Amino acid sequence: MKSITITGSKRESVGKKATKALRNAGEVPCVLYGGDEPVHFNAPELAFKELVYTPDAHTATLELGGETFMAILQDIQFHPVTDRILHIDFYQIFEGKEVTMTIPVHYEGNSRGVRNGGVLRKTYRTLRVKALPKNLPDFVVADISPLKIGDKLYITEIEKGEWKYLHPDNTVVCQVRTSRNIIEDLEDEEEEGEEGAEGAEGEEGAAEGAEGGEESKE
Incomplete structure (x- = not known):
């Protein structure tokens, strides 16, 4: 997993006035949990x-006053109007x-069911995974190519x-559901057409055989 380096400064004052002053200066107040004690720090908003x-x-590599910490983003607060970052919690x-970390799902492929008018319902856009930090993926891939109408991807x-x-193993990540725009599966139609052609050839052969039998009786 890629790690983003963020350089910040530890802060001693954590009151409302100090926090407001930091935000006015373009800084984001943050807290790092998971160690022996919480670490309060701030960094420029652009750094995130x-x-x-x-x-x-x-993951994040936090460089704070000569110390380096590995962390993941645990919680983030945005301003309800401007969407500026107000506060971030990290976990060491x-x-x-x-x-344990929440990882996004990338859906890839061209589903036959969707091509034929079905609707892809993405039940999960993120999944919870557990691993050593070096083994955490940036994202996981869900290949929807094999899915026909009515199929589910577990x-x-x-x-x-x-x-x-x-x-759980029975978790449905996505599925292709029917819709009003649904059309018959083209590949199934081709298979049925081939079977029908073979059946017609068989019937013609049987008819020819029957005619041959009548001629021999005459």
Whole structure:
């Protein structure tokens, strides 16, 4: 998994006035949990761009006053009107200790069921996984190519790696459902057409055989 480096400064004052002053200066107040004690720090809002505004999941390398911490983003608060980042909580992770993280699902492929008018229903856009930090994926791939109308894609059928999905094996990640625009499966039609042609040839052969039998009797 890709790691985004964020350089910040530890802060001693955590009151409302100090927090407001930081935000006015373009800084984001943050807290790092998971260690011996919480670490309060701040960093420029632009420093979080690649970590927050991305379709993939990333870890963070926090460089704070000469110390370096590995972490994952745990919670983030946005301003309800401006969407500016107000506060971020991080959770410290360690190289040899497994961590649980929410990973986005990338749907790939061209489903036959969708081509024939079905609707792809994405039940899960993210999944919870557990792994060592070095084995965490940026995203997991769900290939929908084999899905026909009415088919479901279970979690056991998506990308596997050195991580564990924290969902039951019968979890349906997505499915192709019927819709008003549905048309018959073209490939099934072709198969039926071939079978029908073979049946017609058989009937013609039987008819010729019967005619031959009548001529011999005459």
